[in-house]
Amino acid sequence: MATIRSTGTVVIDVDACKGCDLCVAACPVDVLVMTTDEVNVRGYPYPQLLPGCVGCKACSQICPDFVFQVYRFETPVEHEVSDPPPESSLESSEGVQ
Amino acid sequence: MSVAQVASSGSSASESAAEPEFLEGSEAIARAMISAGCRFFAGYPMTPFTEVLEAMAKHLPAQGGSCVNAESELEAVGMAWGAAATGTPAATGSTGQGLSLMQESLAEITYARLPLVVLNMARAQGDYFQATRGGGHGDYRHIVLAPKDVTEAVYLVQEAFHLAAIWRNPVLVMGDYYIAHTWQSVSTARIDFGPEPDRSWALDGATGGTGKAKLISPIADTKRGDDVGYDLAEFYGRRGAELDVMGREVQPRAETGFLEGADLVVVAYGTVAQYVREAVANLRADGAKVGYIRPITLYPFPTEVLRNAASSAKAFAVYENNRGQMIEDVMLSVMERADVRFIGGLSVDSSGFGIAPDLDVTSVRARIQTTLEEIS
Amino acid sequence: MTTRSLPIIESTSAPTQAAKLVDDFTPGLINQGAHHLCPGCGEPIAMRLIMEAVEELELAQKTIAIFGIGCYTAYSNNLDVEVLQALHGRAPSLATGVKRSLPDSLVLTVQGDGDMVNEGLQEVLHTMARGESVTCFLLNNGVFGETGGHMTAATVLGQRTKNSLEGRTAQEHGYPIVISDLIARLDGAAYVARGAVNTHTNVARTKKMVKEALAVQTAGLGGSFVEILTMCPTGWFVDTLDAPDYLNDNIEPIHRFGVVLDRSDDSRHHGAGR
Numbered sequence: 001m002a003t004i005r006s007t008g009t010v011v012i013d014v015d016a017c018k019g020c021d022l023c024v025a026a027c028p029v030d031v032l033v034m035t036t037d038e039v040n041v042r043g044y045p046y047p048q049l050l051p052g053c054v055g056c057k058a059c060s061q062i063c064p065d066f067v068f069q070v071y072r073f074e075t076p077v078e079h080e081v082s083d084p085p086p087e088s089s090l091e092s093s094e095g096v097q
Numbered sequence: 098m099s100v101a102q103v104a105s106s107g108s109s110a111s112e113s114a115a116e117p118e119f120l121e122g123s124e125a126i127a128r129a130m131i132s133a134g135c136r137f138f139a140g141y142p143m144t145p146f147t148e149v150l151e152a153m154a155k156h157l158p159a160q161g162g163s164c165v166n167a168e169s170e171l172e173a174v175g176m177a178w179g180a181a182a183t184g185t186p187a188a189t190g191s192t193g194q195g196l197s198l199m200q201e202s203l204a205e206i207t208y209a210r211l212p213l214v215v216l217n218m219a220r221a222q223g224d225y226f227q228a229t230r231g232g233g234h235g236d237y238r239h240i241v242l243a244p245k246d247v248t249e250a251v252y253l254v255q256e257a258f259h260l261a262a263i264w265r266n267p268v269l270v271m272g273d274y275y276i277a278h279t280w281q282s283v284s285t286a287r288i289d290f291g292p293e294p295d296r297s298w299a300l301d302g303a304t305g306g307t308g309k310a311k312l313i314s315p316i317a318d319t320k321r322g323d324d325v326g327y328d329l330a331e332f333y334g335r336r337g338a339e340l341d342v343m344g345r346e347v348q349p350r351a352e353t354g355f356l357e358g359a360d361l362v363v364v365a366y367g368t369v370a371q372y373v374r375e376a377v378a379n380l381r382a383d384g385a386k387v388g389y390i391r392p393i394t395l396y397p398f399p400t401e402v403l404r405n406a407a408s409s410a411k412a413f414a415v416y417e418n419n420r421g422q423m424i425e426d427v428m429l430s431v432m433e434r435a436d437v438r439f440i441g442g443l444s445v446d447s448s449g450f451g452i453a454p455d456l457d458v459t460s461v462r463a464r465i466q467t468t469l470e471e472i473s
Numbered sequence: 474m475t476t477r478s479l480p481i482i483e484s485t486s487a488p489t490q491a492a493k494l495v496d497d498f499t500p501g502l503i504n505q506g507a508h509h510l511c512p513g514c515g516e517p518i519a520m521r522l523i524m525e526a527v528e529e530l531e532l533a534q535k536t537i538a539i540f541g542i543g544c545y546t547a548y549s550n551n552l553d554v555e556v557l558q559a560l561h562g563r564a565p566s567l568a569t570g571v572k573r574s575l576p577d578s579l580v581l582t583v584q585g586d587g588d589m590v591n592e593g594l595q596e597v598l599h600t601m602a603r604g605e606s607v608t609c610f611l612l613n614n615g616v617f618g619e620t621g622g623h624m625t626a627a628t629v630l631g632q633r634t635k636n637s638l639e640g641r642t643a644q645e646h647g648y649p650i651v652i653s654d655l656i657a658r659l660d661g662a663a664y665v666a667r668g669a670v671n672t673h674t675n676v677a678r679t680k681k682m683v684k685e686a687l688a689v690q691t692a693g694l695g696g697s698f699v700e701i702l703t704m705c706p707t708g709w710f711v712d713t714l715d716a717p718d719y720l721n722d723n724i725e726p727i728h729r730f731g732v733v734l735d736r737s738d739d740s741r742h743h744g745a746g747r
Contacts, residue, residue: 004479012484013498018512020706020713026673044512049482058673060496064517066506071492081479137574163573163746168599172566175559175596179539179570182557183578187570205560300571302578305554306502306533312549314558324507326547 005076006031008055011069012047019044023059023068032059051079117282122247123218126254126272127152128285130188130214133255136162137180137187139173145277146192146218174199174206174215181211182313184299186258190216193224197232203267204233208315208336210298212261214254215239218272221443222367225422228269229396236333238340240264240347241395243271243366247281252288253393259290264343265298271395275368344397351399352391353406355381359388361469362406364427365416366392369441369456373416376462385469392423403430410435412472414465417441418456436472440464500525502533502553509547513713515703516545516612518670519679520583523610524552526683527579532691535579537571539564541588544618549583562593565600568607569746576747579690580607586627587617590652594626597656597698604661604695604744608686611652611698614705615724622708626650629727633710651727653700657734661744663695665734669702669725671717682732689737695744702728 017040024032024047031050040046047059047067055072120128127149130138138157140150150166157164163180167173170191180187191199196217206213217224228241240260244250250272257268304310312320317327352370355377356362365373370391377389390406392399403413412435415424421439428437499506502524510516527536536554540546542561549556559567564582572580589597589611597609616634617623624634624641629649631640641649657665664686668679679701686697702724704716711719736742 006482008495009482009488009492010484011487013506014485016498016506020513022513022713022717025714025717049484050479051482053482055495057496060498061521061676062518062670062673064510064512064514065508066498066503066517066521068496069487069494069498070496071488072495073488074491074493077490079480079482137570139570165569165573167566168595172563172569172596172599175563175566176570176573178559178563179557179567179572180574181570182567183537183571183574185574187574202560202563209558300537300555300557301575302533302535302537302555304534305536306528308504308553310553311555312558314549314556315560316558317550320504320550320552320556322505322550324509324547326509326550 002081004051004079004081006051006053006073006079007076008053008070008072010049010053010059010071012049013067014046015041016065017044017046017067018042018065019046020064022062022064023047026058026062028056028058029054051081115284115286117284119280119282120285121148122250122276122279122281123148124152125247125251125281125283125285126216127156129251129254130258131156131160131162132285132287133258134186135188135214135258136160137177137185138162139165139167139176139189141167141170141173141191141195143192143195145220145274146190146195146216148277149190149216149218170195170198174202177213178202178206178211181206181213182300184296186212188214188216190218192218193220196224196227200232201234203239204231204235204237205315206267207237207239208235209313210265210318210336211313212265213267214257214261215267215269216272217269218277220274222369222418223443224271225395225417225419228271229426236337236340238344238396240266240268240343241271242268243393243395244276245367245370245391247276247279248283250276251283251285255288256290259293260347262293264347266343271367273368347394347397349397349399349401350393351402352393353389353402354378355388356406358386359409360386360411361414361465361472362410363387363389363414363416363465364392364403364423365389366395366423369416369418372456372458372461375458376465379458379462380465387465387469398426398430400430403427404434407431407434412436412438412468414438414440414468416461416464419443438468440468501528503551504553505551508551510544511707513704513706513716514544515614515670515705517548518676519612519701519703520545520548522670522676522680523683524554526680526687527554530684530687532579532687535577537578537580539567539571539580539582541582541584541593543585543588545583545585545612561588563596564588565593565596565607565609569600569605572605572607573746579687582607582609584609584611585618586611586613586615587625590626590650598659601656601696601698602659602661604663605746606690606693606695606744608690608697608699611700612703613700613728614703614708616705616708618705618708622705627652627728629723632723634708649727653698653728653733656698659696661696662698662734663736663742663744664689664697666732667700667702667728667730669720669730671702671704671720675730685737692737694737694740694742700728
């Protein structure tokens with residue numbers, strides 16, 4: 001078992017998204033990933049959140065469609081990750097805390 | 098409204114000089130605009146409009162106003178547009194070609210429901226269509242006033258600010274070379290035309306952050322709060338209906354004379370109409386059955402006055418310093434009731450400024466006389 | 474980095490744990506986020522940082538925003554500041570009239586490169602040359618976006634647009650105008666800077682420029698001008714995800730990022746108007 005800490009989180013207005021991917025590219029801790037098999041009411045893929053968010057607002061500041069609300073936790077939230085991802089990705093998210 | 102009535106009403110007391118002063122027309126117009134409350138003026142030099150700009154540059158700042166020498170007429174009307182949007186009584190102007198550069202903005206200012214006074218110190222009378230039909234895009238109208246001399250210009254330019262405020266619409270005052278450069282003893286005191294609506298629509302920033310921040314736009318008047326932002330059909334429909342009401346309710350005015358028993362009625366506006374009136378008075382004195390009509394509001398055009406005259410007159414003769422433009426409005430008023438002829442003509446002197454060398458009473462009288470013979 | 478094995482965190486409602494909201498969907502002065510601009514468009518990003526700057530400087534109740542005509546025009550419908558809609562190219566002239574009439578107001582214009590560098594070049598040059606204390610914002614995406622992506626005076630050499638399909642050439646289309654450098658040569662200008670919204674760090678740096686420009690206006694030091702490079706994937710024939718790099722590789726080398734002129738410490742420098 002591995003744990004990943006999130007010091008922040010986002011709320012995603014799924015139907016506002018136009019699937020432009022800018023948030024995914026902007027996220028410094030790579031915790032946003034676009035859906036591949038689901039689309040929103042407009043027919044666009046949309047971002048989903050993975051563990052490790054640091055609440056840095058990169059996504060909300062770059063998003064052309066105001067899809068994100070960004071929060072910072074008072075105390076970090078732990079996420080249990082059942083099968084640990086390959087060594088490298090675990091490293092990058094740990095290091096950023 | 099007879100000429101006498103116009104002159105007397107111009108002498109009501111006010112904060113600026115009430116007694117008449119001997120002034121050049123341009124200076125008198127500028128002072129009258131300031132008396133009427135104008136606090137923003139922008140313009141670009143062009144004969145014979147330039148002296149109005151000079152006078153405003155000289156007098157307006159002292160009254161706490163701004164006079165901006167614009168980089169072109171196109172920006173002059175844009176600046177006046179901005180000032181008007183703050184509720185500041187604003188004006189601009191030029192001559193013929195300069196007005197052409199302003200047409201795009203004059204149309205949009207009309208759609209944006211903004212009060213603005215515009216002067217055309219014209220060269221000759223070739224701008225009648227531009228003024229009354231508008232050289233801009235779409236369905237819009239301006240109120241157009243045409244003084245015949247400095248005294249009436251001082252009155253009508255003040256009334257223009259009042260009408261602009263009442264209707265939140267541009268009002269055009271058609272001056273010319275004579276009015277601009279004729280010296281006359283005239284009072285430029287403020288004339289009180291009665292109450293005006295409040296300017297709560299004006300922008301000053303204060304409604305920012307309240308959830309209901311104001312909007313002034315040629316394509317909308319409320320923020321729709323959807324992802325489209327405007328509905329042109331709905332807005333232009335509503336704005337068009339307002340312009341129809343304006344066209345019906347603004348009192349069309351004309352000066353008339355000697356219409357009783359007149360077989361021929363001569364129609365002319367502006368400075369030219371003074372020559373026509375003199376010629377008609379002389380002919381009348383010699384027993385000729387001729388009268389005259391001088392439209393003062395070019396829009397709304399005094400259609401009824403012409404229609405009534407057409408019930409007795411055999412023919413109308415239109416004298417304009419152009420190749421025939423107002424004649425169309427005369428024909429639209431008279432329809433098939435009477436014959437309508439054109440006795441004017443393009444008359445631009447060698448200086449090209451429209452002093453009209455053949456604009457003298459004898460030549461005007463001769464043309465009227467010829468027409469009288471043709472119709473009798 | 475393979476992330477498929479990481480769990481997706483449910484994020485369609487506010488967190489239950491104790492947390493502080495650091496960024497709402499829309500800032501205070503943007504009423505609602507919905508707009509019709511293309512996916513990946515940079516203009517709403519620029520509008521957001523401008524409105525955040527106005528709010529942070531507590532200028533909302535003095536602001537009059539004057540809009541040109543382009544993709545961004547309908548966006549004025551989203552703003553909770555007073556808006557005056559101008560004709561294509563004329564915004565700086567209207568701004569002059571507004572500011573001369575209301576010297577204590579905060580007057581800003583929003584124009585695209587087609588609106589400003591093509592249609593309204595005379596207006597912005599003279600307004601800045603006179604040193605009117607207004608702030609002109611240029612959303613420069615190198616194309617007339619609203620007509621579908623056509624060449625403007627700011628389009629860089631080699632850039633493909635609907636009317637320069639093989640790429641702009643000096644020989645056929647002439648050279649672009651690098652507007653901020655032109656404005657910076659005018660004595661009336663007090664602050665000129667060029668930002669971009671293609672990365673979130675650039676967004677932050679650009680917001681600082683916007684705040685400095687607005688401060689120059691409130692200090693009455695003369696004309697302030699901020700050009701903001703914005704992405705237009707549609708007009709650039711690129712994918713939304715590639716637009717930020719397209720900007721870095723093709724647009725920024727000509728329209729360089731950074732403060733071009735800063736006279737804000739010269740308190741003697743005053744523009745036209747009271």
